Amino acid sequence: MQLTLWTYEGPPHIGAMRIATAMKGLHYVLHAPQGDTYADLLFTMIERRDARPPVTYTTFQARDLGGDTAELFKSAARSAYERFQPQAMIVGASCTAELIQDDPGGLAAALNLPCPVVPLELPAYQRKENWGASETFYQLVRALCTPHVAVPAVPRERAAGQKARCNVLGPTALGFRHKDDLREVLELLRRLDVEINVVAPLDATPHDLTRLGEADFNVVMYPEVAMQAAQWLLRNFRQPVVKTVPIGVGATREFIKEVAALSGADPAPLLNDPRARSPWYSKSVDSTYLTGKRVFIFGDATHAIAAARIAAKELGFEVVGLGTYSREFARDVRDAAKLYGIEALITDDYLEVEDKVAELHPELVLGTQMERHIAKRLGVPCAVISAPMHVQDFPARHAPQMGFEGANVMFDAWVHPLMMGLEEHLLHMFRGDFEFHDGAAPSHLGSAASRPEPAAAPLQAEVALLEPETTAPAAGLPTPLTGLPLAWTADAEKELKKIPFFVRGKAKRNTEAYAGQRGVSSITVETLYDAKAHFSR
Amino acid sequence: MNAVIPLHVEAAGGCSTAPVLKERGQREVFCGLTGIVWLHRKIQDAFFLVVGSRTCAHLVQSAAGVMIFAEPRFATAIIDERDLAGLADAQDELDRVVTRLLERRSDIRTLFLVGSCPSEVIKLDLSRAAQRLSTRFAPQVRVLNYSGSGIETTFTQGEDACLASLVPGLPVPAATAPAQLVVVGALADVVEDQFTRLFAQIGLPAVQFLPARRSDAMPAVGPNTRYLLAQPFLADTARALENRGARRIAAPFPLGVEGTLGWLTAAAAAFGIGAEAVQAATAAPRARAEAALTRHRAALSGQRIFFFPDSQLEIPLARFLARELGMQLTEVGTPYLHREHLSEELALLPSGTVLSEGQDLEKQLDRCRAQQPDIVVCGLGLANPLEAEGLTTKWAIELVFSPIHGFEQAADLAELFARPLRRRALLQAGLAA
Numbered sequence: 001m002q003l004t005l006w007t008y009e010g011p012p013h014i015g016a017m018r019i020a021t022a023m024k025g026l027h028y029v030l031h032a033p034q035g036d037t038y039a040d041l042l043f044t045m046i047e048r049r050d051a052r053p054p055v056t057y058t059t060f061q062a063r064d065l066g067g068d069t070a071e072l073f074k075s076a077a078r079s080a081y082e083r084f085q086p087q088a089m090i091v092g093a094s095c096t097a098e099l100i101q102d103d104p105g106g107l108a109a110a111l112n113l114p115c116p117v118v119p120l121e122l123p124a125y126q127r128k129e130n131w132g133a134s135e136t137f138y139q140l141v142r143a144l145c146t147p148h149v150a151v152p153a154v155p156r157e158r159a160a161g162q163k164a165r166c167n168v169l170g171p172t173a174l175g176f177r178h179k180d181d182l183r184e185v186l187e188l189l190r191r192l193d194v195e196i197n198v199v200a201p202l203d204a205t206p207h208d209l210t211r212l213g214e215a216d217f218n219v220v221m222y223p224e225v226a227m228q229a230a231q232w233l234l235r236n237f238r239q240p241v242v243k244t245v246p247i248g249v250g251a252t253r254e255f256i257k258e259v260a261a262l263s264g265a266d267p268a269p270l271l272n273d274p275r276a277r278s279p280w281y282s283k284s285v286d287s288t289y290l291t292g293k294r295v296f297i298f299g300d301a302t303h304a305i306a307a308a309r310i311a312a313k314e315l316g317f318e319v320v321g322l323g324t325y326s327r328e329f330a331r332d333v334r335d336a337a338k339l340y341g342i343e344a345l346i347t348d349d350y351l352e353v354e355d356k357v358a359e360l361h362p363e364l365v366l367g368t369q370m371e372r373h374i375a376k377r378l379g380v381p382c383a384v385i386s387a388p389m390h391v392q393d394f395p396a397r398h399a400p401q402m403g404f405e406g407a408n409v410m411f412d413a414w415v416h417p418l419m420m421g422l423e424e425h426l427l428h429m430f431r432g433d434f435e436f437h438d439g440a441a442p443s444h445l446g447s448a449a450s451r452p453e454p455a456a457a458p459l460q461a462e463v464a465l466l467e468p469e470t471t472a473p474a475a476g477l478p479t480p481l482t483g484l485p486l487a488w489t490a491d492a493e494k495e496l497k498k499i500p501f502f503v504r505g506k507a508k509r510n511t512e513a514y515a516g517q518r519g520v521s522s523i524t525v526e527t528l529y530d531a532k533a534h535f536s537r
Numbered sequence: 538m539n540a541v542i543p544l545h546v547e548a549a550g551g552c553s554t555a556p557v558l559k560e561r562g563q564r565e566v567f568c569g570l571t572g573i574v575w576l577h578r579k580i581q582d583a584f585f586l587v588v589g590s591r592t593c594a595h596l597v598q599s600a601a602g603v604m605i606f607a608e609p610r611f612a613t614a615i616i617d618e619r620d621l622a623g624l625a626d627a628q629d630e631l632d633r634v635v636t637r638l639l640e641r642r643s644d645i646r647t648l649f650l651v652g653s654c655p656s657e658v659i660k661l662d663l664s665r666a667a668q669r670l671s672t673r674f675a676p677q678v679r680v681l682n683y684s685g686s687g688i689e690t691t692f693t694q695g696e697d698a699c700l701a702s703l704v705p706g707l708p709v710p711a712a713t714a715p716a717q718l719v720v721v722g723a724l725a726d727v728v729e730d731q732f733t734r735l736f737a738q739i740g741l742p743a744v745q746f747l748p749a750r751r752s753d754a755m756p757a758v759g760p761n762t763r764y765l766l767a768q769p770f771l772a773d774t775a776r777a778l779e780n781r782g783a784r785r786i787a788a789p790f791p792l793g794v795e796g797t798l799g800w801l802t803a804a805a806a807a808f809g810i811g812a813e814a815v816q817a818a819t820a821a822p823r824a825r826a827e828a829a830l831t832r833h834r835a836a837l838s839g840q841r842i843f844f845f846p847d848s849q850l851e852i853p854l855a856r857f858l859a860r861e862l863g864m865q866l867t868e869v870g871t872p873y874l875h876r877e878h879l880s881e882e883l884a885l886l887p888s889g890t891v892l893s894e895g896q897d898l899e900k901q902l903d904r905c906r907a908q909q910p911d912i913v914v915c916g917l918g919l920a921n922p923l924e925a926e927g928l929t930t931k932w933a934i935e936l937v938f939s940p941i942h943g944f945e946q947a948a949d950l951a952e953l954f955a956r957p958l959r960r961r962a963l964l965q966a967g968l969a970a
Contacts (some may be wrong), residue, residue, distance in 0.1 A: 001588075001614040001630040003637060010595040033654040035568025035687025038596045040918030050925030052918065059564045062657070062688040076563065083899060095590035096654035096688070099621075124590060125618045 006350050006370060008325035008388055012122035013094045014039055015132025019140070019225075020090060021053040021173035025205040026140075027086035029077045031069075031097035031104050034059040046391050047174050056080040058097075070102045074111055077104075081113050088116040088144065088206035090136065095124035116206065118143045128348075130224040130300065130326060133172055137201055141229040144209040149236045156216055156238055164263035165195040166242075167212055169230055170221035171202035176303065176387040177401050178202060178222070184403030185221060185246065188256060192265040201225075213237040217262050221245065221402070223302055224326060247306035249279055249314055249407045276404035278411040282315055289424055290415070294506075296321035296362035298345070298353055298371050299386025301329030303401070305336040307366050307385045310410060312340060320360050321345065323353065350374070361505040364418060369393070381417035385410075427500045486512055488523045495525045510535045552886040557874060562897025565918050566847060566872055567934075568687030569695025570653060571600045575938060576699055577610045579723045582646040582752050585611040586638065587685070588631065588663060589653030600934075610645070612638065616655055627659075631666050632673075635680070645678055646752040649699060652684035679706065679752065691872040693770040693848045693937060696723060700747060703755060704777035707747075710757040718744045718786075718804060719756045721778070722768030725940035726750070731822075732791075732943060735801060738818040740810050747774075758783050765804050767791060767942060769882070770849040772875050789881040791942045792850075792950065793857035794826045799881065822944035829948030830861060836955045838863030843910035845919065846870040846896050847933040854914075854936065854950075856885045862951055866890045867908045870901065912958060929961050 013030060020028035021043050030036070037057050043049045058076045060069050077091060091104040105119025118139050122132045158164065168185060171178035182202060189196060197215035198208045217240045218230045230241045240262060246255035253271050260267035281287060295317040297307045301324045311317040323345030324333045330346040337344035345356055354374045357365060365375040365382040369390045375382030384393050385401070400406040419427075488496070499507050507528070514531035515523050570593055573585040587593050594613035601609065614634045620627045631650075639645060648670070650663045667682035674680065683702040685695040700721065710717060718741055720732065729746055736744040745756035747764075756762075760782030766775065769790055779785070788803030789796045802815045842864050844851040851871045858864040868891045876883070893901070905913060906926070913923055913930045920930040931954055941950040 001616060001620055001627070001634050003612055003634045004591075004594050004615050005609065005612045006598055007591060007594045007613075009591075011591040013592075014595065033568070033687040034564050034566060034691065035570070035596070035654070036592065037563075037565045037918055038567055038571075038599060040565065041916070042599060044919075044921045045917050048921060050921055052922045057563055060688065062686075065658070065688065079899075095592045096658055099655060099658045124592070125616065125621060128591065 004349075008348050008350070008368065008370065009129035010039070010042075011095055011124050012127045012129060012132025012135070013092060013120075013124065014042070015129040015134070016090065016092060016120055016122060016136040017043070017053055017055055018129075018133050018172040018174050019136040019201045020055060021049070022171065022175075022201040023054075023204050023206070025087040025207070026054060027080055027084050027089050028053075028055045029073070029080050029089060029091045029104070029108070030055055030057050030094055031073050031092070031102055032057045032059065032094035033096045034061050036094050036096075043173055046389075047394050048391070049173070053173070054084065054086070060097075065100065069097075069100060070107055073102055073104055073107050077108050077111055077113070081111075081115065086115060086206075088118065088140075089113065090118045090120055090140065092120035092122055093124075098124050116143060131328060133225045134228045137169075137225060138228040138232060140201075140206070141209055141212060142232060144206055145212050145233070145236070148210060148213045153236050153238050158216060163193060163195045164217070165197045165215045166217050166219055166259075166262075167197050167215045167233075167239075168199045168219045168221060169226035170223075171199070172222075172225055173202070174387070175222065175225075176300075176385075176389055176393065177399060177406075180398050180400035181221060181402040181406065183398070184400045184405055185219065188246070188252075188270070188403055189219070189259065191270055192256065192259050192263050192267070194259060194263045194265070213239075215239060217242060219259070224300055224329065245302055245306060246402045247303065247406060248310040248410075249276060249404065250309065251306060252276075252403050252407065273404050276407060278314070278404075278407040281408075281411050287315075287415075290418070291316045293317045293364055293418070294320045294360070294362045295364045295366060296357055296360055296371075297385070298323045298325075298365075298367040300324060301326040301333050303386035304333060306401075307410075308336055308340065310407070311366070311414075314407070315411070315414070317364070320362055321356055323347065323356070354378075361509060363503075363506075364414065366414065383413045383417055424500070486515055486521060486523060489525075492523050492525050492528050495528055507532070551888050552883045552890050552892060553880065555883070555886075555888070555890065555892055558891065558893040560893060560895045560897040560900065562900065564691075564872075564896045565845070565898050565916055566896070567600065567692040567916070568596070568654070569685035569690025569692065569698055570597055570651065570687075571692055572685060572695025572699060573597060573611045573651065574601050576696060576723060576748070579750065580647065580748050580752065581750050582644060583610065583649060584638070584642060584645040584647070585649045585651055586635065587611070587613040587651045587653055588656045588661065589613055589616065589651075590655045591615055593653045593655070610642075616659075616661075621659065627661055628666055628669075632670065635670055639674060639678060648674075648678055648680045649702070650680060650682040651699075652682065652686055654686045654688050657684060657686045657688060681706070691846075693768070693850070694773075694873070696768070697771045697773045700771065701773040701777045703748065704758065704774065704781060707755055707781070708757040710759045710761060714757075714759075714761060716761045716763060716808065717757070718808065719747055719758065719762055719764045719778075719783070720744060721747045721764050721766050721771055721774055723748055724767055724942055728940050728942045728946060731945055735819060735822070735943075736804070739801060739805050739815050741804065741808055763804075763807050765800065766878060767800075768850075769853055769875065769878060770873075772873075772878065775878065785878075787881060789856070789885060790853040792853045793861045793947050794823055794830070794944060795861060795885070796853060796857060797942070797944050797947070798823065803881075819944065826944040826947040830951055833948060833951035833955045834862050836958060837951065839865065840911040840958065841865045841867050841908070842954070843867045843905050843908055843913045844869045844871070845901065845905070845913065845915040845933070846872040846893070847914070847916055848937050849873055849875075850936055851914070852879055852882050852886065852892075855890065856882050857947075857950065858954065859887050859890075860885060861947075862954075864954075867910045868893060868901075868904060870894075870896065872896070912954060929957050931957050 020026050043053045056076050058072050091108040108117045171182045198212055219242045220226045220230045233239045242258050244255040244258050246252040256267045256270050295311045297304050304324050308319050308322050312319050319340040322337045325348040334344045350370050357374055365371050365380050366385045368386050369388050372382050399409050511528050511531040577585050650667050652663050663682040667680045670680040681702045683698040749755045758781045762783035763786050764778050764783050765786045786803050786807045789799040791797040791800040802812050805815045849871055851869050855866050855869045859866050870893045874894045913928050914933050917932050920932045923930050940946050
């Protein structure tokens with residue numbers, strides 16, 4: 001058993017729902033107890049969908065367990081077919097139905113429905129949501145494309161003068177900015193003279209999936225969802241996979257080159273799109289203060305890796321932490337972390353993430369809905385870059401992450417929670433300004449955004465940061481060589497308070513580390529400035 | 538319960554003998570785990586540990602919205618493959634998880650082990666675990682167990698199961714103690730305080746509430762206890778109280794002016810206090826509520842309303858909306874109809890009201906579309922899709938999460954229904970301009 005207060009991913013059948021809800025003409029019959037219909041409101045509320053997900057739940061109750069739950073499943077499947085007349089169906093079990101072992105696949109096959117029925121095996125006690133989405137999409141592609149596979153798979157030949165055609169794979173329901181990303185990617189492909197064969201799963205029908213083999217290559221927008229299916233298409237239809245995920249200016253340029261190589265178009269006109277404003281914004285002098293800002297990044301693997309690259313190479317931040325809850329992609333995130341000389345955090349326990357954020361004292365957190373709350377608790381600015389997210393991250397406006405417009409959107413979103421450069425400088429000048437104090441937020445965020453009171457059980461580090469009067473050493477401090485506890489003199493404490501709060505945590509940590517290394521047990525004003533000199537490179 | 542053929546005499550008696558459409562099929566409802574969302578706020582030193590799957594954790598977190606982040610007093614012990622492999626070790630695992638949890642949260646006094654569909658299906662004996670852990674952590678922490686599984690409970694029945702689990706451990710009053718009134722059902726703190734003041738003015742001081750706000754303040758129950766249900770979904774709790782010798786005071790539920798007055802009057806009568814004393818004590822709040830309701834009556838009168846089943850509050854709500862605001866009831870669906878507890882309510886419902894118990898979702902949606910009601914009360918899985926079809930909706934869960942009981946909240950309750958209608962009119966006019 002795993003003690004869980006919060007989960008980054010739902011169970012795998014939620015992933016299957018994300019595929020079914022994204023598609024048209026597909027229906028999902030889910031063997032599940034009463035109550036599992038809660039999942040509908042993720043789609044109708046968080047994503048504000050205007051129709052129910054195409055899912056029929058058997059919603060068995062205790063009184064059905066003694067009877068024939070298999071019969072219940074069959075009648076639910078039969079009536080779902082009659083009512084919705086789907087082109088294809090997927091059938092499977094939720095975690096509870098997995099335990100009662102009714103075999104939805106076998107039961108549905110026995111019904112002999114006049115449409116393809118794809119059975120799903122989604123082990124609810126081992127796997128999670130993204131795996132479920134990936135597996136569902138893969139099983140659908142496999143089942144619907146197999147009749148069209150030539151054996152052995154033959155290399156694709158494009159007739160002279162024929163445009164290159166590709167499939168775009170990955171966007172789902174309940175995906176972080178999937179719809180807006182898709183618009184950007186389709187526009188890039190159009191300008192590279194590529195014809196779109198099928199976009200899937202979003203808005204695709206089962207019939208569309210049968211045509212996947214007709215494309216020259218595949219663009220995988222979200223590896224978490226579509227890489228498994230793309231690899232199968234590669235093996236069976238010899239379709240190359242465009243692996244670059246175009247999040248960030250650099251990645252978008254690489255994507256353009258990669259697609260151009262496959263389509264035969266000239267990438268040059270696209271590489272410096274005048275609509276790409278973020279490079280100039282980043283270069284402009286007001287952004288100088290962003291240099292070396294310490295950023296902590298956590299999310300799904302794709303978004304975390306992309307965000308780290310943008311943060312380090314396009315905004316000039318220092319990436320101090322990088323992690324993911326996507327265990328399937330742990331290796332990719334570990335490799336990415338090495339680029340920044342750090343070790344990746346692979347965990348689905350938010351308490352571990354919280355501890356890491358507290359330990360690192362970043363100046364900006366880029367993460368999920370959960371990191372937004374962790375950052376709020378610790379009083380650190382934050383922007384959301386990845387699922388899971390809340391309703392406010394399904395904005396009404398066009399807000400992609402991909403392509404040049406996506407880079408513009410991210411520049412705004414990441415810089416917005418930070419204090420403006422000029423404001424930060426003036427605060428350094430006029431310490432203890434009467435309108436600015438530890439509880440004040442950046443002035444453009446309004447008074448409502450003031451830092452909340454620390455939670456009932458604040459972290460040790462947080463206590464130490466907010467109440468320097470406590471002379472007890474905080475947990476996790478370096479033990480000085482003298483073996484004596486570190487203590488701040490009253491004067492040094494006062495001096496520390498004059499340092500603006502958004503860099504005070506760093507100053508305090510640096511000073512204590514410096515004192516610890518040198519065996520200084522009593523931190524004076526001198527120590528503070530010695531440490532400042534030592535760390536200013 | 539056998540359906541009685543309705544007499545064609547439109548006698549007073551409302552829907553007491555009305556037939557109820559009983560349906561079975563797909564049910565779009567929450568499971569009882571959802572009760573944790575408000576129960577953990579009500580009992581301030583209790584912790585709710587769901588023993589279930591990732592689905593359970595995901596549900597509670599989805600239902601709790603952003604509350605999950607205020608260091609909530611609920612969590613899930615997620616069952617994994619190793620637990621499914623052998624039962625013996627599941628109990629050890631539970632001990633480990635609970636020990637870790639209680640080390641982290643020394644402020645917890647009551648720990649509820651909450652059963653789920655997976656734990657019930659694999660027959661994980663949580664009651665035994667609760668007894669064992671209670672022994673280990675006594676007297677600091679009491680460990681109780683109830684099931685909030687979807688296979689056994691629907692939405693608010695989770696509260697019923699939770700309160701029923703508290704009853705056997707309630708203290709016993711002294712043999713010589715005077716008769717005591719206990720109000721049963723989690724109410725908003727502000728409502729509880731209002732009722733406490735009203736009871737005192739009526740002449741019933743020291744009324745107690747189940748659940749109390751803290752574990753050490755739970756009421757004593759014995760043969761001299763009279764209890765009054767504040768919520769219509771407390772069948773098991775009532776049975777557990779009866780087993781302890783307590784006796785129920787039959788009353789309508791305290792929604793709206795009429796319901797609240799009837800509820801207080803019944804309680805007073807049980808203690809030998811006449812109706813005129815109640816009338817006198819409640820005159821001011823009643824007048825306030827009446828005046829406030831007048832404003833909403835203009836907006837709601839004549840509007841046709843359809844209830845999908847959700848919380849068992851549907852029948853008292855329908856009674857309030859029909860009798861005090863002049864709304865017309867098309868169909869009143871409820872997940873479960875407790876005839877005895879709702880007998881006063883059924884008698885007050887306009888005769889001829891279509892009642893349904895249980896659900897076959899697609900068929901009920903067909904009926905709803907055919908009726909084209911002015912407003913539909915339904916869950917969040919249906920609300921936006923129905924709005925997109927042109928119907929106006931009021932999402933039902935808010936009726937459980939908002940203070941709606943008593944005189945001072947009567948107008949707030951009406952406002953919950955008036956607002957979607959007003960908004961629709963505003964937006965239509967705004968776009969037409």
